[in-house]
Amino acid sequence: MTPTHLLFDRIDEPGLNTLQGYEKRGGYSALRKAFAIPQAAIVEEISASGLRGRGGAGFKMGQKASFLPKGEMAKYLVCNADESEPGTFKDRELMQKCPHMLIEGMIITTFATGINHAFIYIRGEYELQADILEAAIAEAEAAGFIGENILGSGHSLKLVLHRGAGAYICGEETGLLDSLEGKRGNPRLKPPFPAIEGLYAGPTLVNNVETLATVPTIINMGGAEYAKIGTEGSTGTKLVSVSGDVQRPGNYEIVLGTSSREIIFDLCGGPKPGRTVKMWFPGGSSSPVLLEEDLDVAYDFDTLAKAGSMLGSGAIIVVDDTHSALEVAQKLTKFYAHESCGKCVPCREGTNWTHKMLARIESGEATPMDLDILASVQTQIIGNCLCVLGDAMAMPVGSIVAKFRDELEAEIEAASERANTVPVAPVQDAIPVGAH
Numbered sequence: 001m002t003p004t005h006l007l008f009d010r011i012d013e014p015g016l017n018t019l020q021g022y023e024k025r026g027g028y029s030a031l032r033k034a035f036a037i038p039q040a041a042i043v044e045e046i047s048a049s050g051l052r053g054r055g056g057a058g059f060k061m062g063q064k065a066s067f068l069p070k071g072e073m074a075k076y077l078v079c080n081a082d083e084s085e086p087g088t089f090k091d092r093e094l095m096q097k098c099p100h101m102l103i104e105g106m107i108i109t110t111f112a113t114g115i116n117h118a119f120i121y122i123r124g125e126y127e128l129q130a131d132i133l134e135a136a137i138a139e140a141e142a143a144g145f146i147g148e149n150i151l152g153s154g155h156s157l158k159l160v161l162h163r164g165a166g167a168y169i170c171g172e173e174t175g176l177l178d179s180l181e182g183k184r185g186n187p188r189l190k191p192p193f194p195a196i197e198g199l200y201a202g203p204t205l206v207n208n209v210e211t212l213a214t215v216p217t218i219i220n221m222g223g224a225e226y227a228k229i230g231t232e233g234s235t236g237t238k239l240v241s242v243s244g245d246v247q248r249p250g251n252y253e254i255v256l257g258t259s260s261r262e263i264i265f266d267l268c269g270g271p272k273p274g275r276t277v278k279m280w281f282p283g284g285s286s287s288p289v290l291l292e293e294d295l296d297v298a299y300d301f302d303t304l305a306k307a308g309s310m311l312g313s314g315a316i317i318v319v320d321d322t323h324s325a326l327e328v329a330q331k332l333t334k335f336y337a338h339e340s341c342g343k344c345v346p347c348r349e350g351t352n353w354t355h356k357m358l359a360r361i362e363s364g365e366a367t368p369m370d371l372d373i374l375a376s377v378q379t380q381i382i383g384n385c386l387c388v389l390g391d392a393m394a395m396p397v398g399s400i401v402a403k404f405r406d407e408l409e410a411e412i413e414a415a416s417e418r419a420n421t422v423p424v425a426p427v428q429d430a431i432p433v434g435a436h
């Protein structure tokens with residue numbers, strides 16, 4: 001498989017994280033090019049590229065940017081660097097090794113949309129990456145790429161790095177905005193969407209790190225050229241984070257539309273010898289699981305959706321046949337029940353209740369009918385929550401219950417047999433009445 005490197009081009013080059021290293025390989029040339037073309041034409045280039053958001057929902061960036069009201073007003077750009085979806089670690093590598101690519105993408109985006117205030121909201125655990133970004137922002141300011149009247153263009157920008165405190169919900173764009181405003185990170189009711197009413201009630205464009213870091217490439221190549229890479233509905237390259245039961249886990253840049261089998265086996269070595277792929281999450285822990293028979297599906301937004309799952313954040317988690325379906329489902333629900341913000345009932349009750357139901361299977365208290373109830377609860381969570389955190393648990397758990405029903409029924413039977421044959425304490429060990 002021939003690698004195509006746009007974002008990860010020479011990513012391991014020493015010094016690439018510095019301004020000097022980035023400029024040596026052409027960094028900030030896209031910004032100069034962008035300043036020479038009308039602002040509206042930049043948004044058009046992004047639209048022509050077909051770039052879809054890399055944070056999870058896959059919404060077209062150009063379209064989202066065009067929703068922002070035109071004219072003079074306080075508008076904001078917020079880069080979502082929360083990277084909290086389990087299995088996802090691509091933004092971390094990008095920010096750590098090439099922070100200026102993100103910064104350049106943000107400056108171009110703010111110029112194109114008439115925004116003068118931008119924020120990078122980075123997850124609290126990414127201390128090293130936050131320090132690197134802070135140093136890069138200072139370098140960009142000193143070089144005149146950030147500040148007043150950048151390179152004589154008339155465009156001014158203030159860029160602030162904000163460290164989060166480690167909550168999954170703060171990756172959800174409106175929870176993130178609340179957190180950025182200094183409140184508890186709870187999702188907001190939508191509409192209004194952030195493009196109309198976001199940070200400090202002003203129009204706000206929220207984009208993922210990888211999405212914004214792709215902008216300089218699009219400006220350098222031209223939107224139409226970029227759109228030639230990948231498939232019609234999923235243009236360009238994508239950073240995928242591959243983890244779980246593969247021999248070479250890590251971040252890889254692939255052309256969208258590549259076969260999933262090639263990614264999991266050719267790039268990542270597949271599971272250890274003698275083991276097989278039992279299930280795999282194509283787009284982070286919130287995507288419905290696919291099976292070994294699905295490995296030939298093309299890795300792109302539309303094909304994965306047709307196969308019953310989603311590309312999500314691009315995090316592929318491989319589970320081999322040494323794990324039980326129950327174990328996987330329990331790990332998922334533990335995470336989502338813990339991370340639910342509790343603001344809406346279907347998510348708060350649904351995630352906790354699902355977690356308890358799965359524990360009943362393990363302890364031998366469940367009956368096969370519980371699987372029907374479990375499946376029905378998942379369908380009732382989906383589409384009924386304030387944000388999609390509840391769906392993020394219900395989609396994969398629902399798919400595991402549907403696809404591994406026989407295994408779960410056998411587990412229920414085995415666990416209930418185990419529970420009924422627990423040895424009773426011998427009489428001589430029992431504490432005599434009145435011994436205390």
Ligand SMILES: Cc1cc2nc3c(=O)[nH]c(=O)nc-3n(C[C@H](O)[C@H](O)[C@H](O)COP(=O)(O)O)c2cc1C
Binds near residue numbers: 058059085170389
């Ligand atoms: C519970 C939850 C967690 C999310 N976490 C992240 C995250 O860590 N990073 C991210 O970019 N998007 C995350 N998203 C998606 C964002 O809400 C939003 O769609 C994204 O930042 C938009 O950027 P994009 O259009 O460039 O993809 C999350 C969504 C939900 C519902």
